[in-house]
Amino acid sequence: xxxxxxxxxxxxxxxxxxxxxxxxxxxxxxxxxxxxxxxxxxxxxxxxxxxxxxxxxxxxxxxxxxxxxxxxxxxxxxxxxxxxxxxxxxxxxxxxxxxxxxxxxxxxxxxxxxxxxxxxxxxxxxxxxxxxxxxxxxxxxxxxxxxxxxxxxxxxxxxxxxxxxxxxxxxxxxxxxxxxxxxxxxxxxxxxxxxxxxxxxxxxxxxxxxxxxxxxxxxxxxxxxxxxxxxxxxxxxxxxxxxxxxxxxxxxxxxxxxxxxxxxx
Numbered sequence: 001x002x003x004x005x006x007x008x009x010x011x012x013x014x015x016x017x018x019x020x021x022x023x024x025x026x027x028x029x030x031x032x033x034x035x036x037x038x039x040x041x042x043x044x045x046x047x048x049x050x051x052x053x054x055x056x057x058x059x060x061x062x063x064x065x066x067x068x069x070x071x072x073x074x075x076x077x078x079x080x081x082x083x084x085x086x087x088x089x090x091x092x093x094x095x096x097x098x099x100x101x102x103x104x105x106x107x108x109x110x111x112x113x114x115x116x117x118x119x120x121x122x123x124x125x126x127x128x129x130x131x132x133x134x135x136x137x138x139x140x141x142x143x144x145x146x147x148x149x150x151x152x153x154x155x156x157x158x159x160x161x162x163x164x165x166x167x168x169x170x171x172x173x174x175x176x177x178x179x180x181x182x183x184x185x186x187x188x189x190x191x192x193x194x195x196x197x198x199x200x201x202x203x204x205x206x207x208x209x210x211x212x213x214x215x216x217x218x219x220x221x222x223x224x225x226x227x228x229x230x231x232x233x234x235x236x237x238x239x240x241x242x243x244x245x246x247x248x249x250x251x252x253x254x255x256x257x258x259x260x261x262x263x264x265x
Contacts, residue, residue, distance in 0.1 A: 136180070
């Protein structure tokens, strides 16, 4: 007897156009708030933990993007090694990350990078380190609004081709592999962790599967990195990210990824 389909999959026609368009919301936000219609930086960042944003503001390097018309967030502009970026902090979770991605690309973004703190599933080095996520297990809800059901959401092949050379050449430790995207970090059970480790999953995070599903459905290039900083607090002294809460290494990776995208790898 076949297992019943989860109700969340009912009425999901991923080929049907959306009624609510991000450009229309942004139009109304600009009207209500008296904002100019101008583009955001071509390369944007999602910083779910907010460490990069806090560091940039603390050191006086962040300039507010006043025309960013999002109702929920602030965007900051900065330069890193000659490349301009726009960054939004504290965008935690699949649905919020994709909401912002939709609005960023509707506002002039041409390439999006997400760097999120993540928990180690399969060790690949001494932490903290980064993983260029090439595919993400779809254990969240947002991706199923963008792509038909499948076990993984895959990164865009062109993005991987341009950024994979960072493995072994970036100024920080970067590996490449698969992660597990969850909506419920406090329900990461022992059995699930063991099964995902056996399947070769490297880390668990909360955004990549949804961002990659959005990327493939919309044709918008997205790169997701997992910053492996913890083992789900199973030992005391966990979640140590390094200097400036890991912001310095994350910004070095951002600069390398931005240059690789601009130059084609």
